[in-house]
Amino acid sequence: MQLSYNGYTHPENEANCGIIRQGLIAEDGFVWGYTERWSITGILHGDTSAELNAAMADLEAAYAVQGGNLTWVKGGTTMHALISLSTLSGTRVVTPPQFTANGDGELTTFRSYTIVVEADVALSGMTYTAADGAFPVSNVDIILLKYEESFDYKGTGGPRFGLLPTLKGTFQRQQLTETSPVEVTQTGMAIGLGKRPLPATPVYPDDEHLERRIIRKPQARKRGGYQIEYPIHWSYTFERNSPFTS
Incomplete structure (x- = not known):
């Protein structure tokens, strides 16, 4: 399994994702869409401190950009995807790379991280590129x-x-x-x-x-x-x- 975001590709099998969807509900109780949230965990590796530090910097730079596409591929087949143009307001990196683990060898040749990316999706297929405020026929x-x-x-x-x-x-x-x-x-x-x-x-x-x-x-x-x-x-x-x- 290999995860990619906005042109940045995680090393194969380095990252794992938990994906949940929470319904978007109108005032009358009608479910018109959902918020899809990817909780990403992984471990960066580097043979030296300099290599590990560079890997951390690359990860942070990639997820500093909002509106990137997320794909999770297995053997050339896309298993999950969150495409920014298919959402209501683009993908959001709501939790940039976090390095909260300590001990157990952290910062020797590896560094654990967590990231959260989410986006709102309309069941009707409406996207931010199609929203124009025009009057409908009905x-x-x-x-x-x-x-x-x-x-x-x-x-x-x-x-x-x-x-x-x-x-x-x-x-x-x-x-x-x-x-x-x-x-x-x-x-x-x-x-x-x-x-x-x-x-x-x-x-x-x-x-x-x-x-x-x-x-x-x-x-x-x-x-x-x-x-x-x-x-x-x-x-x-x-x-x-x-x-x-x-």
């Missing part, structure tokens, strides 16, 4: 990380009254109209993975105040330095003379 075609919407109903359509000022004493209550308009506000937001979701469709299109419609497109939320999560907000106002059916 929200069914994208992963929604979050979606929420609410309706505020104002008024019942009943009589309207007013309190009229008087020269002395309390204000006088007086009915102004037999009926009154009813208003509804539809507001919501959604976050799309790599694409900006379409805003929801107005539920009462014939009664909408088009001049009061608000569509807001905040800046994308970044993951690993790349714009990945695209939010959108909407607000529609409707008004009519009779109550709305909810």
